Amino acid sequence: MHKPATTTTVWIVLLLATACSLWAAEFGSFALTPRLANAVILLAAFFKVRLVILHFMEVATAPIALRIVFELWVVLTAAALLYQLCFQ
């Protein structure tokens, strides 16, 4: 069940994470190497994806099997993309 305060907090955090990835991509060149910037961009994206799955799609309160499937997908997909982008 959605609680209005939680939903609004999640939305604000999603916007802040978007700002963080944009900073890494467009304005962080003086502080971050391209590999590190890509890692920040990707991790911010999957942090956002996990928030949407758990709180907006309500998987946080769904049967545990569904939560495990989605948590595994987030970790494995983020790891696969991170490996290709930053370690190859």
Added chain:
Amino acid sequence: MTSMSTVTSVPAKTPVRRLPAEEGVWVFIFADIMLFTAFFNVFVYYRARAPQLFSAGQATLDWHFGLSNTVLLLTSSWFVACAMGAVRRHRRRAAYAWFGAALACGLGFGVLKVIEYAHKIVAGITLTTNDFYMYYFMFTGLHLVHLLLGMAVLLYLLVRLQKPAWSESDVRACEGGAAYWHLVDLLWIVLFPLIYLLR
């Protein structure tokens, strides 16, 4: 005695776990996610093999479009979550308003996407220009189809909720539509950085 106290010691506030929407909706959502997972990996794989081509292609994109669309979809997801709260509390006007606002955000996304495509096509850039643009048009185009389907679902829910009394089945239909709309948001959350932001 010990076993009795063990049995009765379950905390009273343990949240009840329940599956929102029908099982089939989750099967569809997960299948769709797996399809796009393949797309994400294909894009990153070929980007690593032609970094200059992909960087040059990305430099011709205007990230302001991508960012505006990201804000629109994140906000629309928030609206849909608020709409679900209203549906479960049987607050009719609020449910219409939140679903309507989400639909407006979806429309905004579609309009911006069409303008962005038009800029490219006018500049002579199409699906066949090079690999970057092929993936750009294919993946964002498929996502746009998902968005249009999501808008049709939201419109259907708005019509369905016009009836005088809402049943449990109506609420579950809304849960299914909401989960699908969040999927559209989720896919864009990954597509936006992959196509517009990577360095």
